[in-house]
Amino acid sequence: xxxxxxxxxxxxxxxQLSHIGEPASYIPELRKVNPNQxxxxxxxLEGKTYCVGDSQEAFAIQSxxxxxxxxxxxxxxxxxxxxxxxxxxxxxxxxxxxxLEMEKGIPRNPLINAGALVISDILLSELDYPEEQFxxxxxxxxxxxxxxxxxxxxxxxxxxxxxxxxxxxxxxxxGNIENDIERVxxxxxxxxxxxxxxxxxxxxxxxxxxxxxxxxxxxxSLTGSQVxxxxxxxxxxxxxxxxxxxxxxxxLPGKSGVGGGIAAICPRKYAIAVWxxxxxxxxxxxxxxxxxxxxxxxxxxxxx
Ligand code: GLN
Numbered sequence: 001x002x003x004x005x006x007x008x009x010x011x012x013x014x015x016q017l018s019h020i021g022e023p024a025s026y027i028p029e030l031r032k033v034n035p036n037q038x039x040x041x042x043x044x045l046e047g048k049t050y051c052v053g054d055s056q057e058a059f060a061i062q063s064x065x066x067x068x069x070x071x072x073x074x075x076x077x078x079x080x081x082x083x084x085x086x087x088x089x090x091x092x093x094x095x096x097x098x099x100l101e102m103e104k105g106i107p108r109n110p111l112i113n114a115g116a117l118v119i120s121d122i123l124l125s126e127l128d129y130p131e132e133q134f135x136x137x138x139x140x141x142x143x144x145x146x147x148x149x150x151x152x153x154x155x156x157x158x159x160x161x162x163x164x165x166x167x168x169x170x171x172x173x174x175g176n177i178e179n180d181i182e183r184v185x186x187x188x189x190x191x192x193x194x195x196x197x198x199x200x201x202x203x204x205x206x207x208x209x210x211x212x213x214x215x216x217x218x219x220x221s222l223t224g225s226q227v228x229x230x231x232x233x234x235x236x237x238x239x240x241x242x243x244x245x246x247x248x249x250x251x252l253p254g255k256s257g258v259g260g261g262i263a264a265i266c267p268r269k270y271a272i273a274v275w276x277x278x279x280x281x282x283x284x285x286x287x288x289x290x291x292x293x294x295x296x297x298x299x300x301x302x303x304x
Contacts, residue, residue: 001298003050003270007040010294011052014038014287021278021286024258029156033059033259035277038287041198042272042295045210055198059275060153062257063094064201065191066116067234068138071207073110073119074226076126084122084176085115087233094240094283095163097170105174109237111255113188114167117177120188124179130187138194142203153193158185192257201263201273208234208253209265231267235303242282249293251302262288266301 001009015038023035039054074081090108092099100107100114107114120130127133131149139145168185171177177184196204208231211224222230234253239246246254254264260277262285272295276287296302 003042003044003048003299006295006298007042007050007052009298010291011038011040013294014290017287017290018276018278021280023260023277024279024283027153027157027160027258029150029153030060030259030277033277038276039198040272040274040291041202042270043199043202043206044270045206045268049199049202051199054275055273057275058195058197058200059261059277060150060192060257060259061194061196061201061261061263062192062259063111063113063116064255064257064261064263065138065194066111066119067208067230067238067255067263068141068204069116069119069123069134069191070110070233071222071226071230072134072137073122073126074230075222077122081122085110085118087229087237089236089243091241095167097163097166100167100170105171105176107171107176109233111233111237112240113164114171116191117164117168117171117184117188120191121171121177121179121184124183124187131190134187134191135194138196138204141207142196142200144200144203147194147196147200149190150193150195151190153195154186154189157189157192161185161189164188196261198261198273198275201261202271205263205265205271205273209267209269209271211268231265234264239284240282242280242284246284246289246292249289251296251304252292253303254292256284256288258283260285260288262292264292266296267303269301
């Protein structure tokens with residue numbers, strides 16, 4: 001079976017789950033999204049693209065943006081990045097506050113909210129035009145200048161982002177935020193509001209599947225070792241307290257977002273993005289998780 005037949009098979013199989021789970025409702029703008037949309041796009045290193053369903057419909061990538069911010073900050077700071085954020089799985093919800101207090105303001109990893117707020121703070125200190133440069137970076141990663149922030153999504157999240165504000169305040173208390181808290185939150189929420197479709201997301205994630213790909217924006221590539229590390233963090237931390245389950249069932253480095261998207265890569269083979277807004281209790285797309293499980297089972301291609 002080729003990838004197109006496999007995607008079609010997965011699409012048909014997973015449709016049985018289409019009524020399970022609820023879209024995220026804590027961000028009012030996300031409630032407006034039709035929960036019955038479902039798309040998949042896979043891109044291979046040889047340059048082939050395979051799509052099914054609503055693969056051209058754009059959605060807020062939410063926490064998937066954390067991977068792009070991490071790549072940018074890692075490129076700029078190198079190993080010094082790890083002085084301010086760890087690389088251990090949290091085993092907790094993405095927006096947990098408890099662990100951050102116990103560990104005195106050093107987030108467990110860059111893919112939980114606390115870690116992403118620290119990364120946002122670092123980018124604010126390092127970049128002259130953080131929002132513009134972040135957007136340009138992602139646009140260039142996927143070779144598409146049409147990608148935009150969804151401003152009303154970002155505003156809607158700020159107006160209701162009490163828990164993220166609490167996390168940012170705690171980070172500031174422990175001296176792990178340099179900039180104004182409000183500025184950090186606004187930048188973080190704009191990253192989360194970034195709106196992309198499955199095809200664009202799969203293109204952008206090729207940077208992590210293909211160790212040789214140049215990051216156009218930096219006129220250079222991340223080193224192979226940096227790509228390895230970002231993939232390792234996705235593998236161990238990309239699904240919060242469901243990271244073990246995702247590893248167990250899928251076996252690929254990946255990252256989810258509460259918009260219902262999941263992006264994942266098979267090193268040196270392909271990048272894939274799946275989107276379905278209905279989430280399980282841990283905030284990960286029900287059909288997205290199942291689709292990727294079927295993909296690695298059917299192809300027998302995973303990192304394990
Ligand atoms: N913007 C969301 C939040 O901070 C991102 C969470 C997610 O996608 N898991 O709550």
